[in-house]
Amino acid sequence: MRIATWNVNSVSARLPRLLAWLRAAEPDVLCLQEIKCDGEAFPSAEVGELGYEVAAYGAGRWNGVAVLSRVGLADVRQGLLDEPGFQDDGALVAATQPRALGATCAGVRVWSVYVPNGREIDHPHYAYKLRWLAALSETVTEELPGSGPLAVLGDFNIAPTDADVWDIAAYADSTHVTAAERAALDELAKTGLDEVYPRALKYDVPFTYWDYRQLAFPKNRGMRIDLVYGDPQFTSAVADSYVDREERKGKGGSDHAPVVVDLELAG
């Protein structure tokens, strides 16, 4: 079984490339982030022609996640247990944003997640990011017993180590590399998950994101922030994993590349 995750940076803007990538890579399950449309507006008919069922959870122009599967799609769950909303200055209550979607595909439980960016360390969005990650760990803790293979895949907006950014000095006082964010990843792992580290198809570190600006991709000024965490049943079945950096090339691409995981499940 092939499972992949990809921050597409708008599914409508990316539709031609999404369809081409589905045809070429043939994932059985694809977790998407930043679909940037209402769930009902997801191009389900187009991906349906390629054999995929869709669970989409979106709200307008920001955020939004989806799971595509050609091996069945069941037990869809929108949002996290005790998920916080984004409470900005002056806002008493903020609606929960569409950032997490769980589904079971051929017995494998997957969560497609789009972790809040955080913006700046002193911004309310950063505190929201940390609260949101705590809710993610809580949700995994709730689901893990008896779940079968389970994985959380998506755009975590955190580089797990200093080596996971092209130049750590360029990220001084920035989000994505702080001790608190990395501690949140450690807490997620402590629920019983391990990270699946993908192969880089070029260079040494398997970056998954490169800014659109300043030739970041050709200069390989990237970040490894799209991550896969699996429970032992999942990680023990991993036969291969890689970042499909080819998809980042050319015009009309997302600024993130897909991360692919191949599983060899018993039975």
Added chain:
DNA sequence: ATGCCCTCCGCTGGAGGA
């Protein structure tokens, strides 16, 4: 060539991304 920001909304710029 991997090539100098892109998405959306909605309007002539702004917000968000990371």
